[in-house]
Amino acid sequence: MRVLFTTYPQKTHFLMMAPLAWALRTAGHEVRVASQAHFADVITQAGHTAVPVGRDHGFWRLIDLHPDWLGGSEHGLPDPYDSAVLDPDEITWEHVNAGLRRQIQRWHKVVNFPMISDLVTFARVWEPDLVIWEPTTYAGAIAARACGAAHARLMWSLDVFGVTRDHFLRLRRLRGETGDPLADWLGPYAATHGAGFSEDLAVGQFTIDQLPDCMRLEARTTYVPMRYVPYGGPAVVPGWLREPPARPRVALTLGLSLTDHEDGGYVAGVQDILDSLADLDIEIVATIAEHEQKRLERVPGNTRLVPFVPLHALVPTCSAVIHHAGPGTLSTTALHGVPQLALPHDFDEPALAARMAAQGAGLSMLAGQATGAQVRDGLLRLLEEPGFRARALDLRAEMLALPTPNELVPRLEELAGRHRR
Template sequence: MRILFTTYPDKTIFHAMVPLAWALRTAGHEVRVAVQPKFVDVVTQAGLTAVSVGRDPSTWRLAELNIEQVEAERAGLPAPYDAAVDPAAVDWETMRDGYATLVEQWHQLDNFPMIAGLTDFARSWRPDLVIWESNTYAGGIAAEACGAAHARLVWSVDVFGVAREHYLRLKAERPEHDRADPMVDWLGPYARKYGFDFTEDLFTGQFTVHQLPASLSMDAGLDYLPMRYVPYGGVAAVPKWLWSAPERPRIALTLGTTATDRYAGYAADVRDILDSLADLDVEVVATIAESAQQKLTSVPGNARIVSWVPLHALVPSCSVIINHAGPGTFLTSALHGVPQLTVPWDFDEPELARRAAAQGGSLTIRADRATGESVRAGVLRLLGEPGFGERAMSLRDEIRALPTPNQLVPRLEELTAKHRVADR
């Protein structure tokens, strides 16, 4: 088969797609990854074949926003996706207006620059299957335009599918004259332009690949294919200091790359956290962006500060991981059965962290409340109470029981044959 992956240019999201792309490639299928020009090098560094489509976007408008606006945008899930967490607290008008805002300020900016180029390439190359990231709706458009089967790949809790399910329910309850749908208004004309009928598949795919175990999942009434998370973080080299096991319990502090790459910095106070752990008989390894390192006026004697280290190499040596509940970071840690203290803030992070804490292998403190004192107390609990380690191991076993990307390939082949339209 010919299989086309596509995503808007975000490294952490693309990294979640790489293991499945390689599984399909090693199964003998022809795989290409269509992305905007500036992202081609990221794809080729993963050893995959890239196709440059469209033009580069300008989604992130941080130069135009003051810091208060930036922080407000980061505070958890925006409407309408917050309905996935608490549907009873969100009404029709709030969801409708939330979709309208996100279409204008997010989805159009990510997708418009690549829709035409991606569709042209798909019609030329004729893929059998298109796998697209949850917000890269251009992938569904291109697939429908050329008759390919298509699937979403979700990288965290499926707030997109669940929120959409709630919205459709509320929409059906409205009178005929009051059923506005900003997503249909946006994507419907593309369906007509490229000669196919609009369906909800443009939002949620014909089926969905997801990488969370059942204890953490949030599912809509969709066709889901569970897949084991396999860590991939880009080009990696293991430093010599990681060759040997630590002499003391090792605590990792890692807050992801998005906070410093796209925003004003970490939501949690790194220096306060490091200082709070300074007198403990532990080794702290903190992966901190160079821009944030420059703000540290001092470093405790038990802390090692590094700009980056392969997380999948660091985690097995750790007793506790302090992290932001980014899905890649969280799942890499969970895959090794390490208890976690999450300090979430952005988008899906608080909900993933809440579900993880309910599972029992972790604790969570919202980032703006994560004082050094509270983090220290959480770390001591995770180190001292065996139940956290036991539940973390249970979550590890649950993840490892999911089909690997390689084991998922035959099912993808079956669904492609079912959904592909040969004569389009």
Template sequence: MRVLFATNPHKSIFQYMAPLTWALRTAGHEVRFASQPAFTPTLTQAGLTAVPVGRRQNPFRMLDFVDPEVIAASRVGLPTPWDVTQDPERATWDHLRDGYELAVGSLREDNFPMIADLVEFARQWRPDLVLWEPFAYAGAIAATAVGAAHARLLFGIDVFGVARGHFLRRRAERPAERCTDPMADWLGGYARKYGGEFSEAMVSGHFTVDQFPRSLQVEAPELDYVRCQFIPYGGPATVPKWLWQAPEKPRVALTMGLTATDVYDSYTVNTQEVLDALADLDIELVATIADAEKARLRRVPDNARLVPYVPIHHLAPTCSAFIHHAGAATLATVARHPVPHLSLHYHWDQPILARKLTAHGAGLDLHTSRATGQAVRTAVQRLLTEPQFTARAAALRDETLALPTPNQLVPRLEELTARHRATPA
């Protein structure tokens, strides 16, 4: 079958999608990957066939025109309407309606550059299945235009599906003449433009591919989820020689993610304070610190190794504990090993993932507003000395590895494509 992937030009999101593209290719299916032209090198670097669509657009360009206080507020938690996943009490009709009106404005800006070209390509190539990440509604629009089966490919907590479920339930409680649906209005306009009609699948897909174990996920009961293992992919990387051998002391890793310095201006914790607090512990601390952040440090402890980047899927198996920002990819990579976590979470779905991890018993969490050097030190000491954390991390590892691999998921995708596809095989 022919499978078309679609993403906005977000490198971190694309990296969640790449392993499944290769699983489909090695199963003999034709695969194309569509995004904006400037993103083509990232796609082809992964060995994929790119389909440049639309025009170049910086996905973070709007930050240049927004009040810094608004940006700061949005980074603290999920923007509406997706914040109801953290706080269901906020799931009122007014909050959800207003939230979707705001969200649609942003989604429209992100997707508009790709839609026309993506539909044109889909009409020429006739994909059987379209897989799109939850911000790339252009994929749902193109799939609807050609009658292809289509699905969301999640890159973290399904805040999108959960919020939509709350919205639909609140809408059903209201008189029809007093209901508005910004998502249906926006997506339905494109459906009719290309000869179809709006369906709820345009918002959430015919089904959803989830790469996280159920114990770490939040689900919308109305949706059909299929699960597979998260397989780490971070682009080009090398294994440094110091990582070839097992560490002589307990190794503790520290990473706060690439986006913190690629998109924003710094980390959300005081790196110097954390390094100082861990300086006298009998450990080997491996900290991935961007060069720009490293230049701000006044001192580096003797027990710390600072590197700008190291492949986490090679580093994690050598660690006795792992400190991270609860970014979904980092957390899921570490979860493939019996390594306890300390999650220093800040925004988006990080607090949800971190608290679920703690509830599972596989680690501890601190919001960055409470992540003082002493608090981090205390938590690390607990992870290293209290064996229940490693035991629960091993249980999470077992749950993760019990899921189908992307290759094992392919037959299920073939089955679901045949069920939902409106076009002939």
């Protein structure tokens, strides 16, 4: 069959999609990955065939220029997706409704509109059997509707989008409201292709989820679990990483998104953290962007500074990992059974880190509030208390029990046959 993957040009989202695309290709299926033209090199570096669609749109440049564009609690503006992890009694219609309207206008429309027309045109010509889209690239659902393909979301983190959608529909029903900003936006596109708005345009006909059961956040839709497979892009294993560490190794990594898109620095105080760990008999491998390395006033003797190391090669050599709670970083660490100290900042990171900590596989503290001393205390607990390692290994076992992307292919073939027109 033919399978079309699509994402707006967000590197961390695409990297979570690449292993399933490989699995489908090695099973004999034709695979294409559609995104904006300037993102083609990222796609082809992963060994996939890129389909440039729409006009190039620098969404992250817009955010750099206007940091409050998306809103969020730190700007005093409603972020509807934080309701996904709240008790239903704490969620108000005003918060969810106003927040969703803002996010649709300033995020979802902005990243989808430049792609929709070209993506629909390509889908009609190529005629995929299955379209797989990351959960904010609603253009994929529209393209599937246009060509009659089955379609699914591929989650890269907690399903805050689906759960928030459920809360919106529940509160709208209770209040007797009639408005729906998502349907108002996507509905005219659906009507153009012969049908009105339906919930599959919001959450897919089914959803592929890469988190283990103990961490998954589920909406009222069909989930298909899949084992997470680490992929961080082109990488070379350095020579020093081939030798076992002489003392406990701790990784400090704060993610790709900031180094790719921003110049404002990390939220966590890197200098304070490194200074607080300087007297410990450990080896710290700090993957710090080069422009951030230049801001450091000193580098402790137990610290190795590098701009990048392939995380899936580094983590198995570590006794603990300190990180920003990005989904890929957290999942890679969990897959190798290593205790983790998460320093989340925004969006899905705090909720994801909290769920990891609730399993006993590590600790979590907000990046903007964590001092070097607190990080030190948390790290010492991870290194000295055996319970963290035991629970990290339990979490690893749960992840390994999920079907690999290759094992999932027959299920996707079945679902595509069931849903396509």
